[in-house]
Amino acid sequence: KNPLTSLKTFTEYLPKKLDDKEFLLKFSNIVGSEVDRIDDLVQQLLDYGKPAPLSLRKVNIVKLLNDTIDIFNNNFLEKNIKVIKTYKDTRVIFINIDPTQIRQSFMNILLNAIESMEHSEVLTIDIIQTSESKVHLSFKDTGIGICKTDLTRIFEPFFTKKDKGTGLGLSITKTIIDNHKGRIYAKSDGKKGSEFIIELPLKPKL
Incomplete structure (x- = not known):
């Protein structure tokens, strides 16, 4: 609206x-x-x-992820959402990124997950270094799910099924990840729950 x-x-x-x-x-x-x-x-x-130019620096992406999750603690409490981290908070993975933009991409995905879930749902978050050159992040919720036809469109500008959505959050997120030479995609059976996956190079070749 x-x-x-x-x-x-x-x-x-x-x-x-x-x-x-x-x-x-x-x-x-x-x-x-x-x-x-x-x-x-x-x-x-x-x-x-007008996307801002990247300002890369070496960052512990695990700490950045944890700090971003903490921003939404009140949202999680309000909806009694259980957040499960399948990684150790103390883990250290250094990566060359623009921390401001990557934080924004995390925030967009977390907000999307929160809005898709009712009370007492579960959000599972994982981060792992899959090789000497790549980091893999996963945000898996138990929300309403995404139908197959929408999966191909959710990263398009202005595409949204929400009454108060702008349809720009995921599009901006994809632009950020693309600019870091990474990859983002989503999986869902269309009935319940969805998973957003981000793959980022440790040292993007820009």
């Missing part, structure tokens, strides 16, 4: 409801959340329209 529609509707009713405290409270909450949505959309459009 267009966030501007909600704002327009409420502003039209506002002059008639100035003495309605319940309406004013609801109005203030709606305006705040819809402005946040507009801000998020504008930022995603900027990110998509």
Whole structure:
């Protein structure tokens, strides 16, 4: 849904409801959340329209992953989502990446997983160095799943099945991973659950 529609509707009713405290409270909450949505959309459009150049440096990607997961702790608690890490938090894997952009890609995937799950679901996350030159990450949720036809389109710009989705999050994520000379893809049986897999070179040849 267009966030501007909600704002327009409420502003039209506002002059008639100035003495309605319940309406004013609801109005203030709606305006705040819809402005946040507009801000998020504008930022995603900027990110998509003009991707920032990569600023590579040597980073422990396991720590970066853990720090990004921690950002969503409140979201996990709100929906009672159990996060299972099938790797040791103390593991160290150094990789040449742009940490800001890779963190953004992790955030997009984690947010996508959270939004696809109901209460008391499970998110399983893994990271492993599969060879001397590659790192493999997996984000597997028990959410609603992705149908076969959508699997071929989920990384397309503006493709979304969400009422409040922009359809840019996964597209931006793919651009980030592609720019790192990596690979991202998704798997799902279409009924329940999906898995997003990222493969990154330790030293991308740009």
